[in-house]
Amino acid sequence: FSAEKYNVKRKNFSNVQAADVSYFQSILGNDRVLTDRDEVLPFNIDWIRNCRGQSQVVLKPKTTQEVSEILAYCNKKRLAVCPQGGNTGLVGGSVPVYDEIVINLMLMDKIITLDEISGALVCEAGCVLENLDNYVRGHNLIMPLDLGAKGSCQIGGNVSTNAGGLRLLRYGNLHGSVLGLEAVKADGTVIDCLRSLKKDNTGYHLKHLFIGSEGTLGIVTKVAIHCPVLPKAATLGFFGIKNFENILELYKSAKSSLGEILSAFEMADNLAITQTVKNLNLPNPISDYPFYALVETHGSNEVHDGEKLSNFLNKEMESGLIMDGTVTSDPAKMQTIWNLRESIAASSLVGGYVFKYDVSIPQKHYYDIVPMLKQRLGDKASAVFGYGHIGDGNIHINISVPQYTKEVVSLIEPFIFEEVSKLKGSISAEHGIGFRKPQFIHYSKEPSALGLMRDLKQLMDPNGILNPYKVLPETN
């Protein structure tokens, strides 16, 4: 259990009693109150199997009203809760630490409205991202974010972690694309900020409090989000690159040569790709290179885009920045290449234990941390590799070890966060703080900011029942 592994003391929340379970059943009906040990187990374990909680109760509300009644009751009874979406989070934020009651939004998956002129989609928080993308594509729109977890993650979880993903470079982050939301506070109050206007400067912009708050300030129950137009022309290049400096040069060239049609620029080192090919038995469309770049364009004119892309490709093959590669606009071929990139995360789960880090660093030092960690860990790690969203200065580092030991942890932490902080980076670029990083948040947040965060938490959740042990460090 996480509590033992990370020696965290249980706070003095109430324990769930039979009367509590009957109350929940009176609101949700028996089938939406899970108490069977085997049934609740998967809701206690996070995607990378780093954390395991001890919850005995999982609730599956279908309406905002039910969420409101559950929270009002838990708040009065001092019962801690863990809001949960698709449980694809990577920082231990989505599973309980002790016996917090899991409130899973999966049944709140209705699409409410879609305005095809403005592109404003209003839906419930439990909608799975991929389902939303498929739905809006039918209306010549796309979701403004795309990530490898799209098949399971929910829009409510995406909002709560301020998820970035593969196309942030082009479509921005959720603080820009979320138009409004509805959320329920710890005491059950429903906060209706569900507006679909692009502009609404009437008082404080409260939706931003909930975006990225990781279930600690309220439960997001509905989202209004701006969906960009489905691009008429899409192409994807997958290139072999000699060294990291050339990745940066290629990135600069892509920005100037492709300009407004550039929609994604991802990098991966050799081990990230070769391990994914090997562990998950996936095809690599090109051969072995020290580094790889994925360059995607979304445009409105095949001919125009094609011309731009081939000029870019010829120029950079000439210059040697691109050693070799493939470019395609065939949807199936693009999917195969994206699938290779999106599966890197899962490749580290095959055998042993993986430490995942998600940091943002100014691009020129983006990759420095990988050789440092390789050197520091030596043969204690079976794999150390880096990949991620170059355009966001966001690198993901995976460190695979035969098994979790405190010795390995002490080699990595706080070293990696100190190095990132020296490089004026952030210790968590897109995955959030969750359960695994509160004790490091000070590397990226000043005391004055942390003080205001505590004030907000105290105001919004005075009994601390929302996702305890997460995001904010314990005040000793």
Ligand code: FAD
């Ligand atoms: P969960 O994991 O269930 O929860 C995440 C956090 O949000 C928890 O703290 C939880 O308490 C809270 N929460 C969930 N739903 C709600 C709600 N309705 N109201 C309030 N709080 C809530 N992340 C990126 O940013 N970019 C990536 O490119 C990316 N790629 C990934 C690839 C893979 C293969 C995997 C497994 C994960 C990836 N992630 C990525 C991480 C993860 O998918 C995102 O953090 C995602 O947004 C989590 O959504 P979820 O619905 O699974 O939320």
Ligand code: S2G
């Ligand atoms: C990505 C996924 C998770 C990881 O693939 O962009 O956000 O760090 C990551 O392995």
Ligand code: ZN
């Ligand atoms: Zn990512």
